[in-house]
Amino acid sequence: MEILLATFSALFPVINPFGATPVFLALTGAMDKATRNEQALKACLYVVGILVVFFFAGTFILNFFGLRIEDLRIAGGILITRSGLSLLNPDDAHKGSKRLSKEVQEEGLEKEDISFTPLAMPLLSGPGSIAVVIGMYNKATGYHEVGFIIAAIILVAIASYLILRSSQQFTRFLGKSGMAALSRMMGFIVLSIGVSFILNGVLSLVNMYLEK
Template sequence: MNDVVNAVLLTEVFVTLFVIMDPPGTIPVFLSLTSGRSPATIRKAAWQAVAVSFFVVTVFAFFGQGILRYMHISIPALQGAGGLLLLLVALELLTGNEKEPTATQDVNIALVPLGTPLLAGPGAIVAVMLFVQRVDSVATFVAVALGVVLVHVALWLAMRFSVNILKVIRESGVLLVTRIAGLLLSAIAVQMVADSVRAFVNGEG
């Protein structure tokens, strides 16, 4: 299998992005932003948000380095900024102070804030760009691409069946998952900042 796909890298990509993009954690936010809308509209918003997220992540995966060079921004700088922003999000998840903008009927919430920055935020963008740097063969390319696709499939499933999922795990279950995700996200954020500082100290920034 490693001749076709790097299983270790695939697992690392999927787990990292799953924790950062947090499909279970999008359920309460998605439900609040789509409240009062028809089931057809909710289903449409689910796939549109995932499509926007996938587009943004893919663009930065292929052209992120060029965009950063043009704007004279280094990977460690973006990584540090993404880490700090992720830390703020993680603290909100841990303390229960999440504040999402209220959706109105004439606003396509699938684009903003769902597609970006909720799903395709700085953490996911930086993580994908760093994984792309490790692509040196067909197996590693397939691993990174497949990992990104699988995470977006998980995101779509979470939002598409959010009402059914909420009935199963209930609000207390969502709260528990959100707190655990906040803890893991804070650890990832601190690690990103630490790696950024280390890169600057080593003269890589």
């Protein structure tokens, strides 16, 4: 249960479905409610698939490229820290925090199905969340912990679906100032997670060299 809560608390702020709601509404503006909900559901199912695949394949990928888990933690921490800083920036928070490039948004508006790209990837399951799940795999010591981590991924996807499904109500209720405040709160948590990743990676490397 402890690793389930740790995985959920580390993954949810990085995925940050609250920050994805403005982009989601912009991409699904021409869709009816049923189609919008369907896109949200499919996107969150894809998120589970993407993260579970990287969760199990992470060690193989690191070994293939000759990387260590400490390298991933530092690189992932830098990405997560950058994301957290952008959420703390007033201009980015006002714009809904999570953003896609103009070209990706234009491509998304032309597609009938946006659930996989750009919604599931890269908007929800980007490099930061992938780094988190790969790092959690190396902390799992048995099948029961692996099961709890996968359960946490599913819970994050369920929470993300419920938030995306209620995105219109959220933005209407909170307004621009409320969304900006929420974005900054999430940004602080994301920034803390990124710093923790970097410190853990650096300390592990220092201990590794000291032991030599």
